[in-house]
Amino acid sequence: MAIITKDTQEGYEVSGNLKTVTEERVYAFSGGFPKGPDWPKKNIHTDLEFAQSCGLPTRAASGAMFEGYLTELMIDLLGENFLTEGKMSLTFIAIVDPGDRLLPKAIVQSKKVEGSEVRFVIDVWCENQHGNKVVVGTATGLVK
């Protein structure tokens, strides 16, 4: 059910569901499908040696994972019509390693009436267990 209504004010802040980036979930997300004898596939997300050979300090969970966390939050806030007219613009600013816990968050930046609908612009981000942001951006969507 959508939490944001046409009456929601700028500055309204909300947190989503706390997510734990376990090794098993990273493997499921970035290790390939189906699970075969060579699973998980070695890449910068799943294998420390592979990541370091590419110049990364550690494995980096796929940004698409936390993009998924923010999409879930936007659907919760704006409703399922986010899947037909929602937009997000994101910048990935820090590495997320297996074991990290991420909290997706949002704050209404602005709203604009468009006929019988209201378009919301929402600042979105995920922060880790240390309070550091790992992805930041904006989402826009309509409330009918």
Next chain:
Amino acid sequence: MTERKRADQVGVGEEFEPYEFCVTPEFNQQFFKAVEDYHPRYQQETGLGPPIVHPALLIVQSNITRSPSFHLPPGMAAVHAKEQVEYLNPGRVRRTFRVYWKVVDVYEKRGRQYQVKEALIVDEDGIEILRRRITDTYMAGKG
């Protein structure tokens, strides 16, 4: 024999080879479990219609590394830096999807090279599912 071009050397106006994938319920489950999002819309028929593909699956399946023509030498990797995504229609489970990529910009910032691609996912009926503007950088180890 034509040598494949390295992904980081694909230039503005050039396209990567399209990628096709089918989303089975098991494939979808692997992803919604990975992101801990167990909403019924991804598992059964709801007011939205038949079960839909989790958006995170669509995102990761349209990363440039999925293109059959994506190629980098050992010790190099594409790293996702920025993203713009526009959701157009829900993707349905049991459907086949096709992803198209085109390089639209390349630039250098603080000594690092960036490549911007537009990606489009369509389903087997030609329905547009989502559009992305993906900015990747390329990392290389010292070896």
